[in-house]
Amino acid sequence: MKIKYELIKNNDKARHGILHTNYGSYETPMFMPVGTLANVKTLVPEELKEVNSAVILSNTYHLWLRPGEDIVQKAGGLHKFMNWDGPILTDSGGFQVFSLAKNKKKDITEEGVYFKSHIDGRNLLLTPEKSIEIQNKLDSDIAMSFDECPPASASHEYLKNSLERTLRWAKRGKEVHSNENQSLFGIVQGGPYEDLRKESAIETVKIGFDGYSIGGVANDGESKEDMYKAIDYSIPYLPEDKPRYLMGVGEPIDILEGVQRGIDMFDCVLPTRIARHGNAFTHSGKINLKNLKFREDFTPIEDTCDCYTCKNYTKAYIRHLLVANEQLAGRLLSIHNIRFLIKLTEDIRKSIDEDKFIEFKNNFIINYKKSSK
Amino acid sequence: MKIKYELIKNNDKARHGILHTNYGSYETPMFMPVGTLANVKTLVPEELKEVNSAVILSNTYHLWLRPGEDIVQKAGGLHKFMNWDGPILTDSGGFQVFSLAKNKKKDITEEGVYFKSHIDGRNLLLTPEKSIEIQNKLDSDIAMSFDECPPASASHEYLKNSLERTLRWAKRGKEVHSNENQSLFGIVQGGPYEDLRKESAIETVKIGFDGYSIGGVANDGESKEDMYKAIDYSIPYLPEDKPRYLMGVGEPIDILEGVQRGIDMFDCVLPTRIARHGNAFTHSGKINLKNLKFREDFTPIEDTCDCYTCKNYTKAYIRHLLVANEQLAGRLLSIHNIRFLIKLTEDIRKSIDEDKFIEFKNNFIINYKKSSK
Numbered sequence: 157m158k159i160k161y162e163l164i165k166n167n168d169k170a171r172h173g174i175l176h177t178n179y180g181s182y183e184t185p186m187f188m189p190v191g192t193l194a195n196v197k198t199l200v201p202e203e204l205k206e207v208n209s210a211v212i213l214s215n216t217y218h219l220w221l222r223p224g225e226d227i228v229q230k231a232g233g234l235h236k237f238m239n240w241d242g243p244i245l246t247d248s249g250g251f252q253v254f255s256l257a258k259n260k261k262k263d264i265t266e267e268g269v270y271f272k273s274h275i276d277g278r279n280l281l282l283t284p285e286k287s288i289e290i291q292n293k294l295d296s297d298i299a300m301s302f303d304e305c306p307p308a309s310a311s312h313e314y315l316k317n318s319l320e321r322t323l324r325w326a327k328r329g330k331e332v333h334s335n336e337n338q339s340l341f342g343i344v345q346g347g348p349y350e351d352l353r354k355e356s357a358i359e360t361v362k363i364g365f366d367g368y369s370i371g372g373v374a375n376d377g378e379s380k381e382d383m384y385k386a387i388d389y390s391i392p393y394l395p396e397d398k399p400r401y402l403m404g405v406g407e408p409i410d411i412l413e414g415v416q417r418g419i420d421m422f423d424c425v426l427p428t429r430i431a432r433h434g435n436a437f438t439h440s441g442k443i444n445l446k447n448l449k450f451r452e453d454f455t456p457i458e459d460t461c462d463c464y465t466c467k468n469y470t471k472a473y474i475r476h477l478l479v480a481n482e483q484l485a486g487r488l489l490s491i492h493n494i495r496f497l498i499k500l501t502e503d504i505r506k507s508i509d510e511d512k513f514i515e516f517k518n519n520f521i522i523n524y525k526k527s528s529k
Numbered sequence: 530m531k532i533k534y535e536l537i538k539n540n541d542k543a544r545h546g547i548l549h550t551n552y553g554s555y556e557t558p559m560f561m562p563v564g565t566l567a568n569v570k571t572l573v574p575e576e577l578k579e580v581n582s583a584v585i586l587s588n589t590y591h592l593w594l595r596p597g598e599d600i601v602q603k604a605g606g607l608h609k610f611m612n613w614d615g616p617i618l619t620d621s622g623g624f625q626v627f628s629l630a631k632n633k634k635k636d637i638t639e640e641g642v643y644f645k646s647h648i649d650g651r652n653l654l655l656t657p658e659k660s661i662e663i664q665n666k667l668d669s670d671i672a673m674s675f676d677e678c679p680p681a682s683a684s685h686e687y688l689k690n691s692l693e694r695t696l697r698w699a700k701r702g703k704e705v706h707s708n709e710n711q712s713l714f715g716i717v718q719g720g721p722y723e724d725l726r727k728e729s730a731i732e733t734v735k736i737g738f739d740g741y742s743i744g745g746v747a748n749d750g751e752s753k754e755d756m757y758k759a760i761d762y763s764i765p766y767l768p769e770d771k772p773r774y775l776m777g778v779g780e781p782i783d784i785l786e787g788v789q790r791g792i793d794m795f796d797c798v799l800p801t802r803i804a805r806h807g808n809a810f811t812h813s814g815k816i817n818l819k820n821l822k823f824r825e826d827f828t829p830i831e832d833t834c835d836c837y838t839c840k841n842y843t844k845a846y847i848r849h850l851l852v853a854n855e856q857l858a859g860r861l862l863s864i865h866n867i868r869f870l871i872k873l874t875e876d877i878r879k880s881i882d883e884d885k886f887i888e889f890k891n892n893f894i895i896n897y898k899k900s901s902k
Binding site for chain 1: 570572573591595596600605610612824825827841842843845846848849853855856857859860861
């Protein structure tokens, strides 16, 4: 089936909804952990369920290169391959082509993007049709349209041409998309410009998708202000009855800012990436567990946290694992960090139900910024 | 309490027994997973329980250096520090001092061993008293006497002097050991020489310990034949009512050979170490999951295996994780490999009960050697 979005309650633009999927119904706003290479790094599906994960994300570009979409298809699709019986969203590969491709040399044509593999440098071509074909074989529940992700520094003129090509690509992708069990999202581009976001949003909605994403907001060099503008300028033109997804965003404050502007879905590698470097989210900001001050701190990362890590391990123990380069540290911190963001979305939904979202947001941010970092 | 060994059934020299510990009673022969730095690499205690682990091992030398025994003591001991509520055996640090110490430059004196830290090169002295003191602070259930681990190439004369010093060290260690909740094991040395093993065993038993270990069998360069001799020459002088522990041995065939000669306990980093390199134990030998032939092999490592990994993942998936350098591969393979060795000891116990140990052993080895490797 196609996903369905059901609005339960709104508090100004902030929305509490339900996303009905092939693998159950889940509340929004939601944070989606990222399983780049068909696994959320160091974790197994049971751990993702335990932190109350709903949709997880996987990367088309990475799976195309390794192990290849045909192998995933032969395995019975991505769910079976990675043993995940919840919903999966795959991105289009566009972001990685523009950010990872070897030496960043690439040739953007009407047909698609020619670039070199970041693994072995071989020449590759990703087109809107190819992206959809790969995502079909991966058999994700939500596929994304292939889009250009222009740099934050791109000019108005460049962005206008780019978003119009992205619209043509979106149409081509939709034309070849025929999987009735896979939803397809369109992506709004246009940088920080009101006229471009408006044009992109209106035209993308005209093509007609099962959900809409706001892209081009997690690029290197993008300012927070530009991100908020991108959302503010896009949301008014998106239908109320479809989910809105802010791609690549996972900083707690950004999630709150996104929700305030009407976003329903977020994803980011942040919780697992910072975990591998010893960082943990707390309600008073991020902390680095390698810090000497935690050497004899026999308390959990957060007393109030209900995650497996906080229920069973101390900061002193996690610091020890980090200092000794034990991989278990990254695993324990990943569990905590993902749970932190998912719990944040749970608290957000509650605050929307109580018409107290802004109060909740302001309190959260005051505490979070107390961080000495 | 001190541990107690209870013999249930023997089949010639092979013994099926029960080890009663501070943290429950467990059957022997047993394989003990190694948690070098207060964690069995990549795994959490729940996973160790799920594969039916009993005693786990942790390394005094490593914990002395990082995080330091005082921090573990302040945490409430090793069990609490690492969240493991089963029995723990700590080694003496001797093996690491002789194998790991920086540049292998060390000065063995009657007092103890002067050497350089393998982490930062600082000068350290480990003595029999210090080893016991550290193990007391770690609060393991079973402590080991500090011994010299001479190289496989050592002469008869060297080994005789060495084992006699090890006996003096064992006495000194026992004298300072006063923890009523911690058992203390003696270690038999003497290389592959019958007269030396006999002398070492008789004199070690005279000192009187809660269990006896056969040491010097897992050194670089040690031959299998020398290992079997070391056991054969030591066992006759060890008391029936105490457990016998073969240190550092975990190859399936070596476990079988050890059991046949009267060994009750084994430990080894092998299952986790080979896991990180992509290797898995199977009943027809070790396989490397990176092998191209597993690319589209959508079956588990072993159909008959009851471990979490085999119940949920295919060889193709694990191969993909390995090729993509995902840490989850090592975690999944560690679970399988530890379960494999623990299941082997379970099958061994059953065969002893049925007076069919030799038949079981021979069948296992015939299949295991089928490996094309």
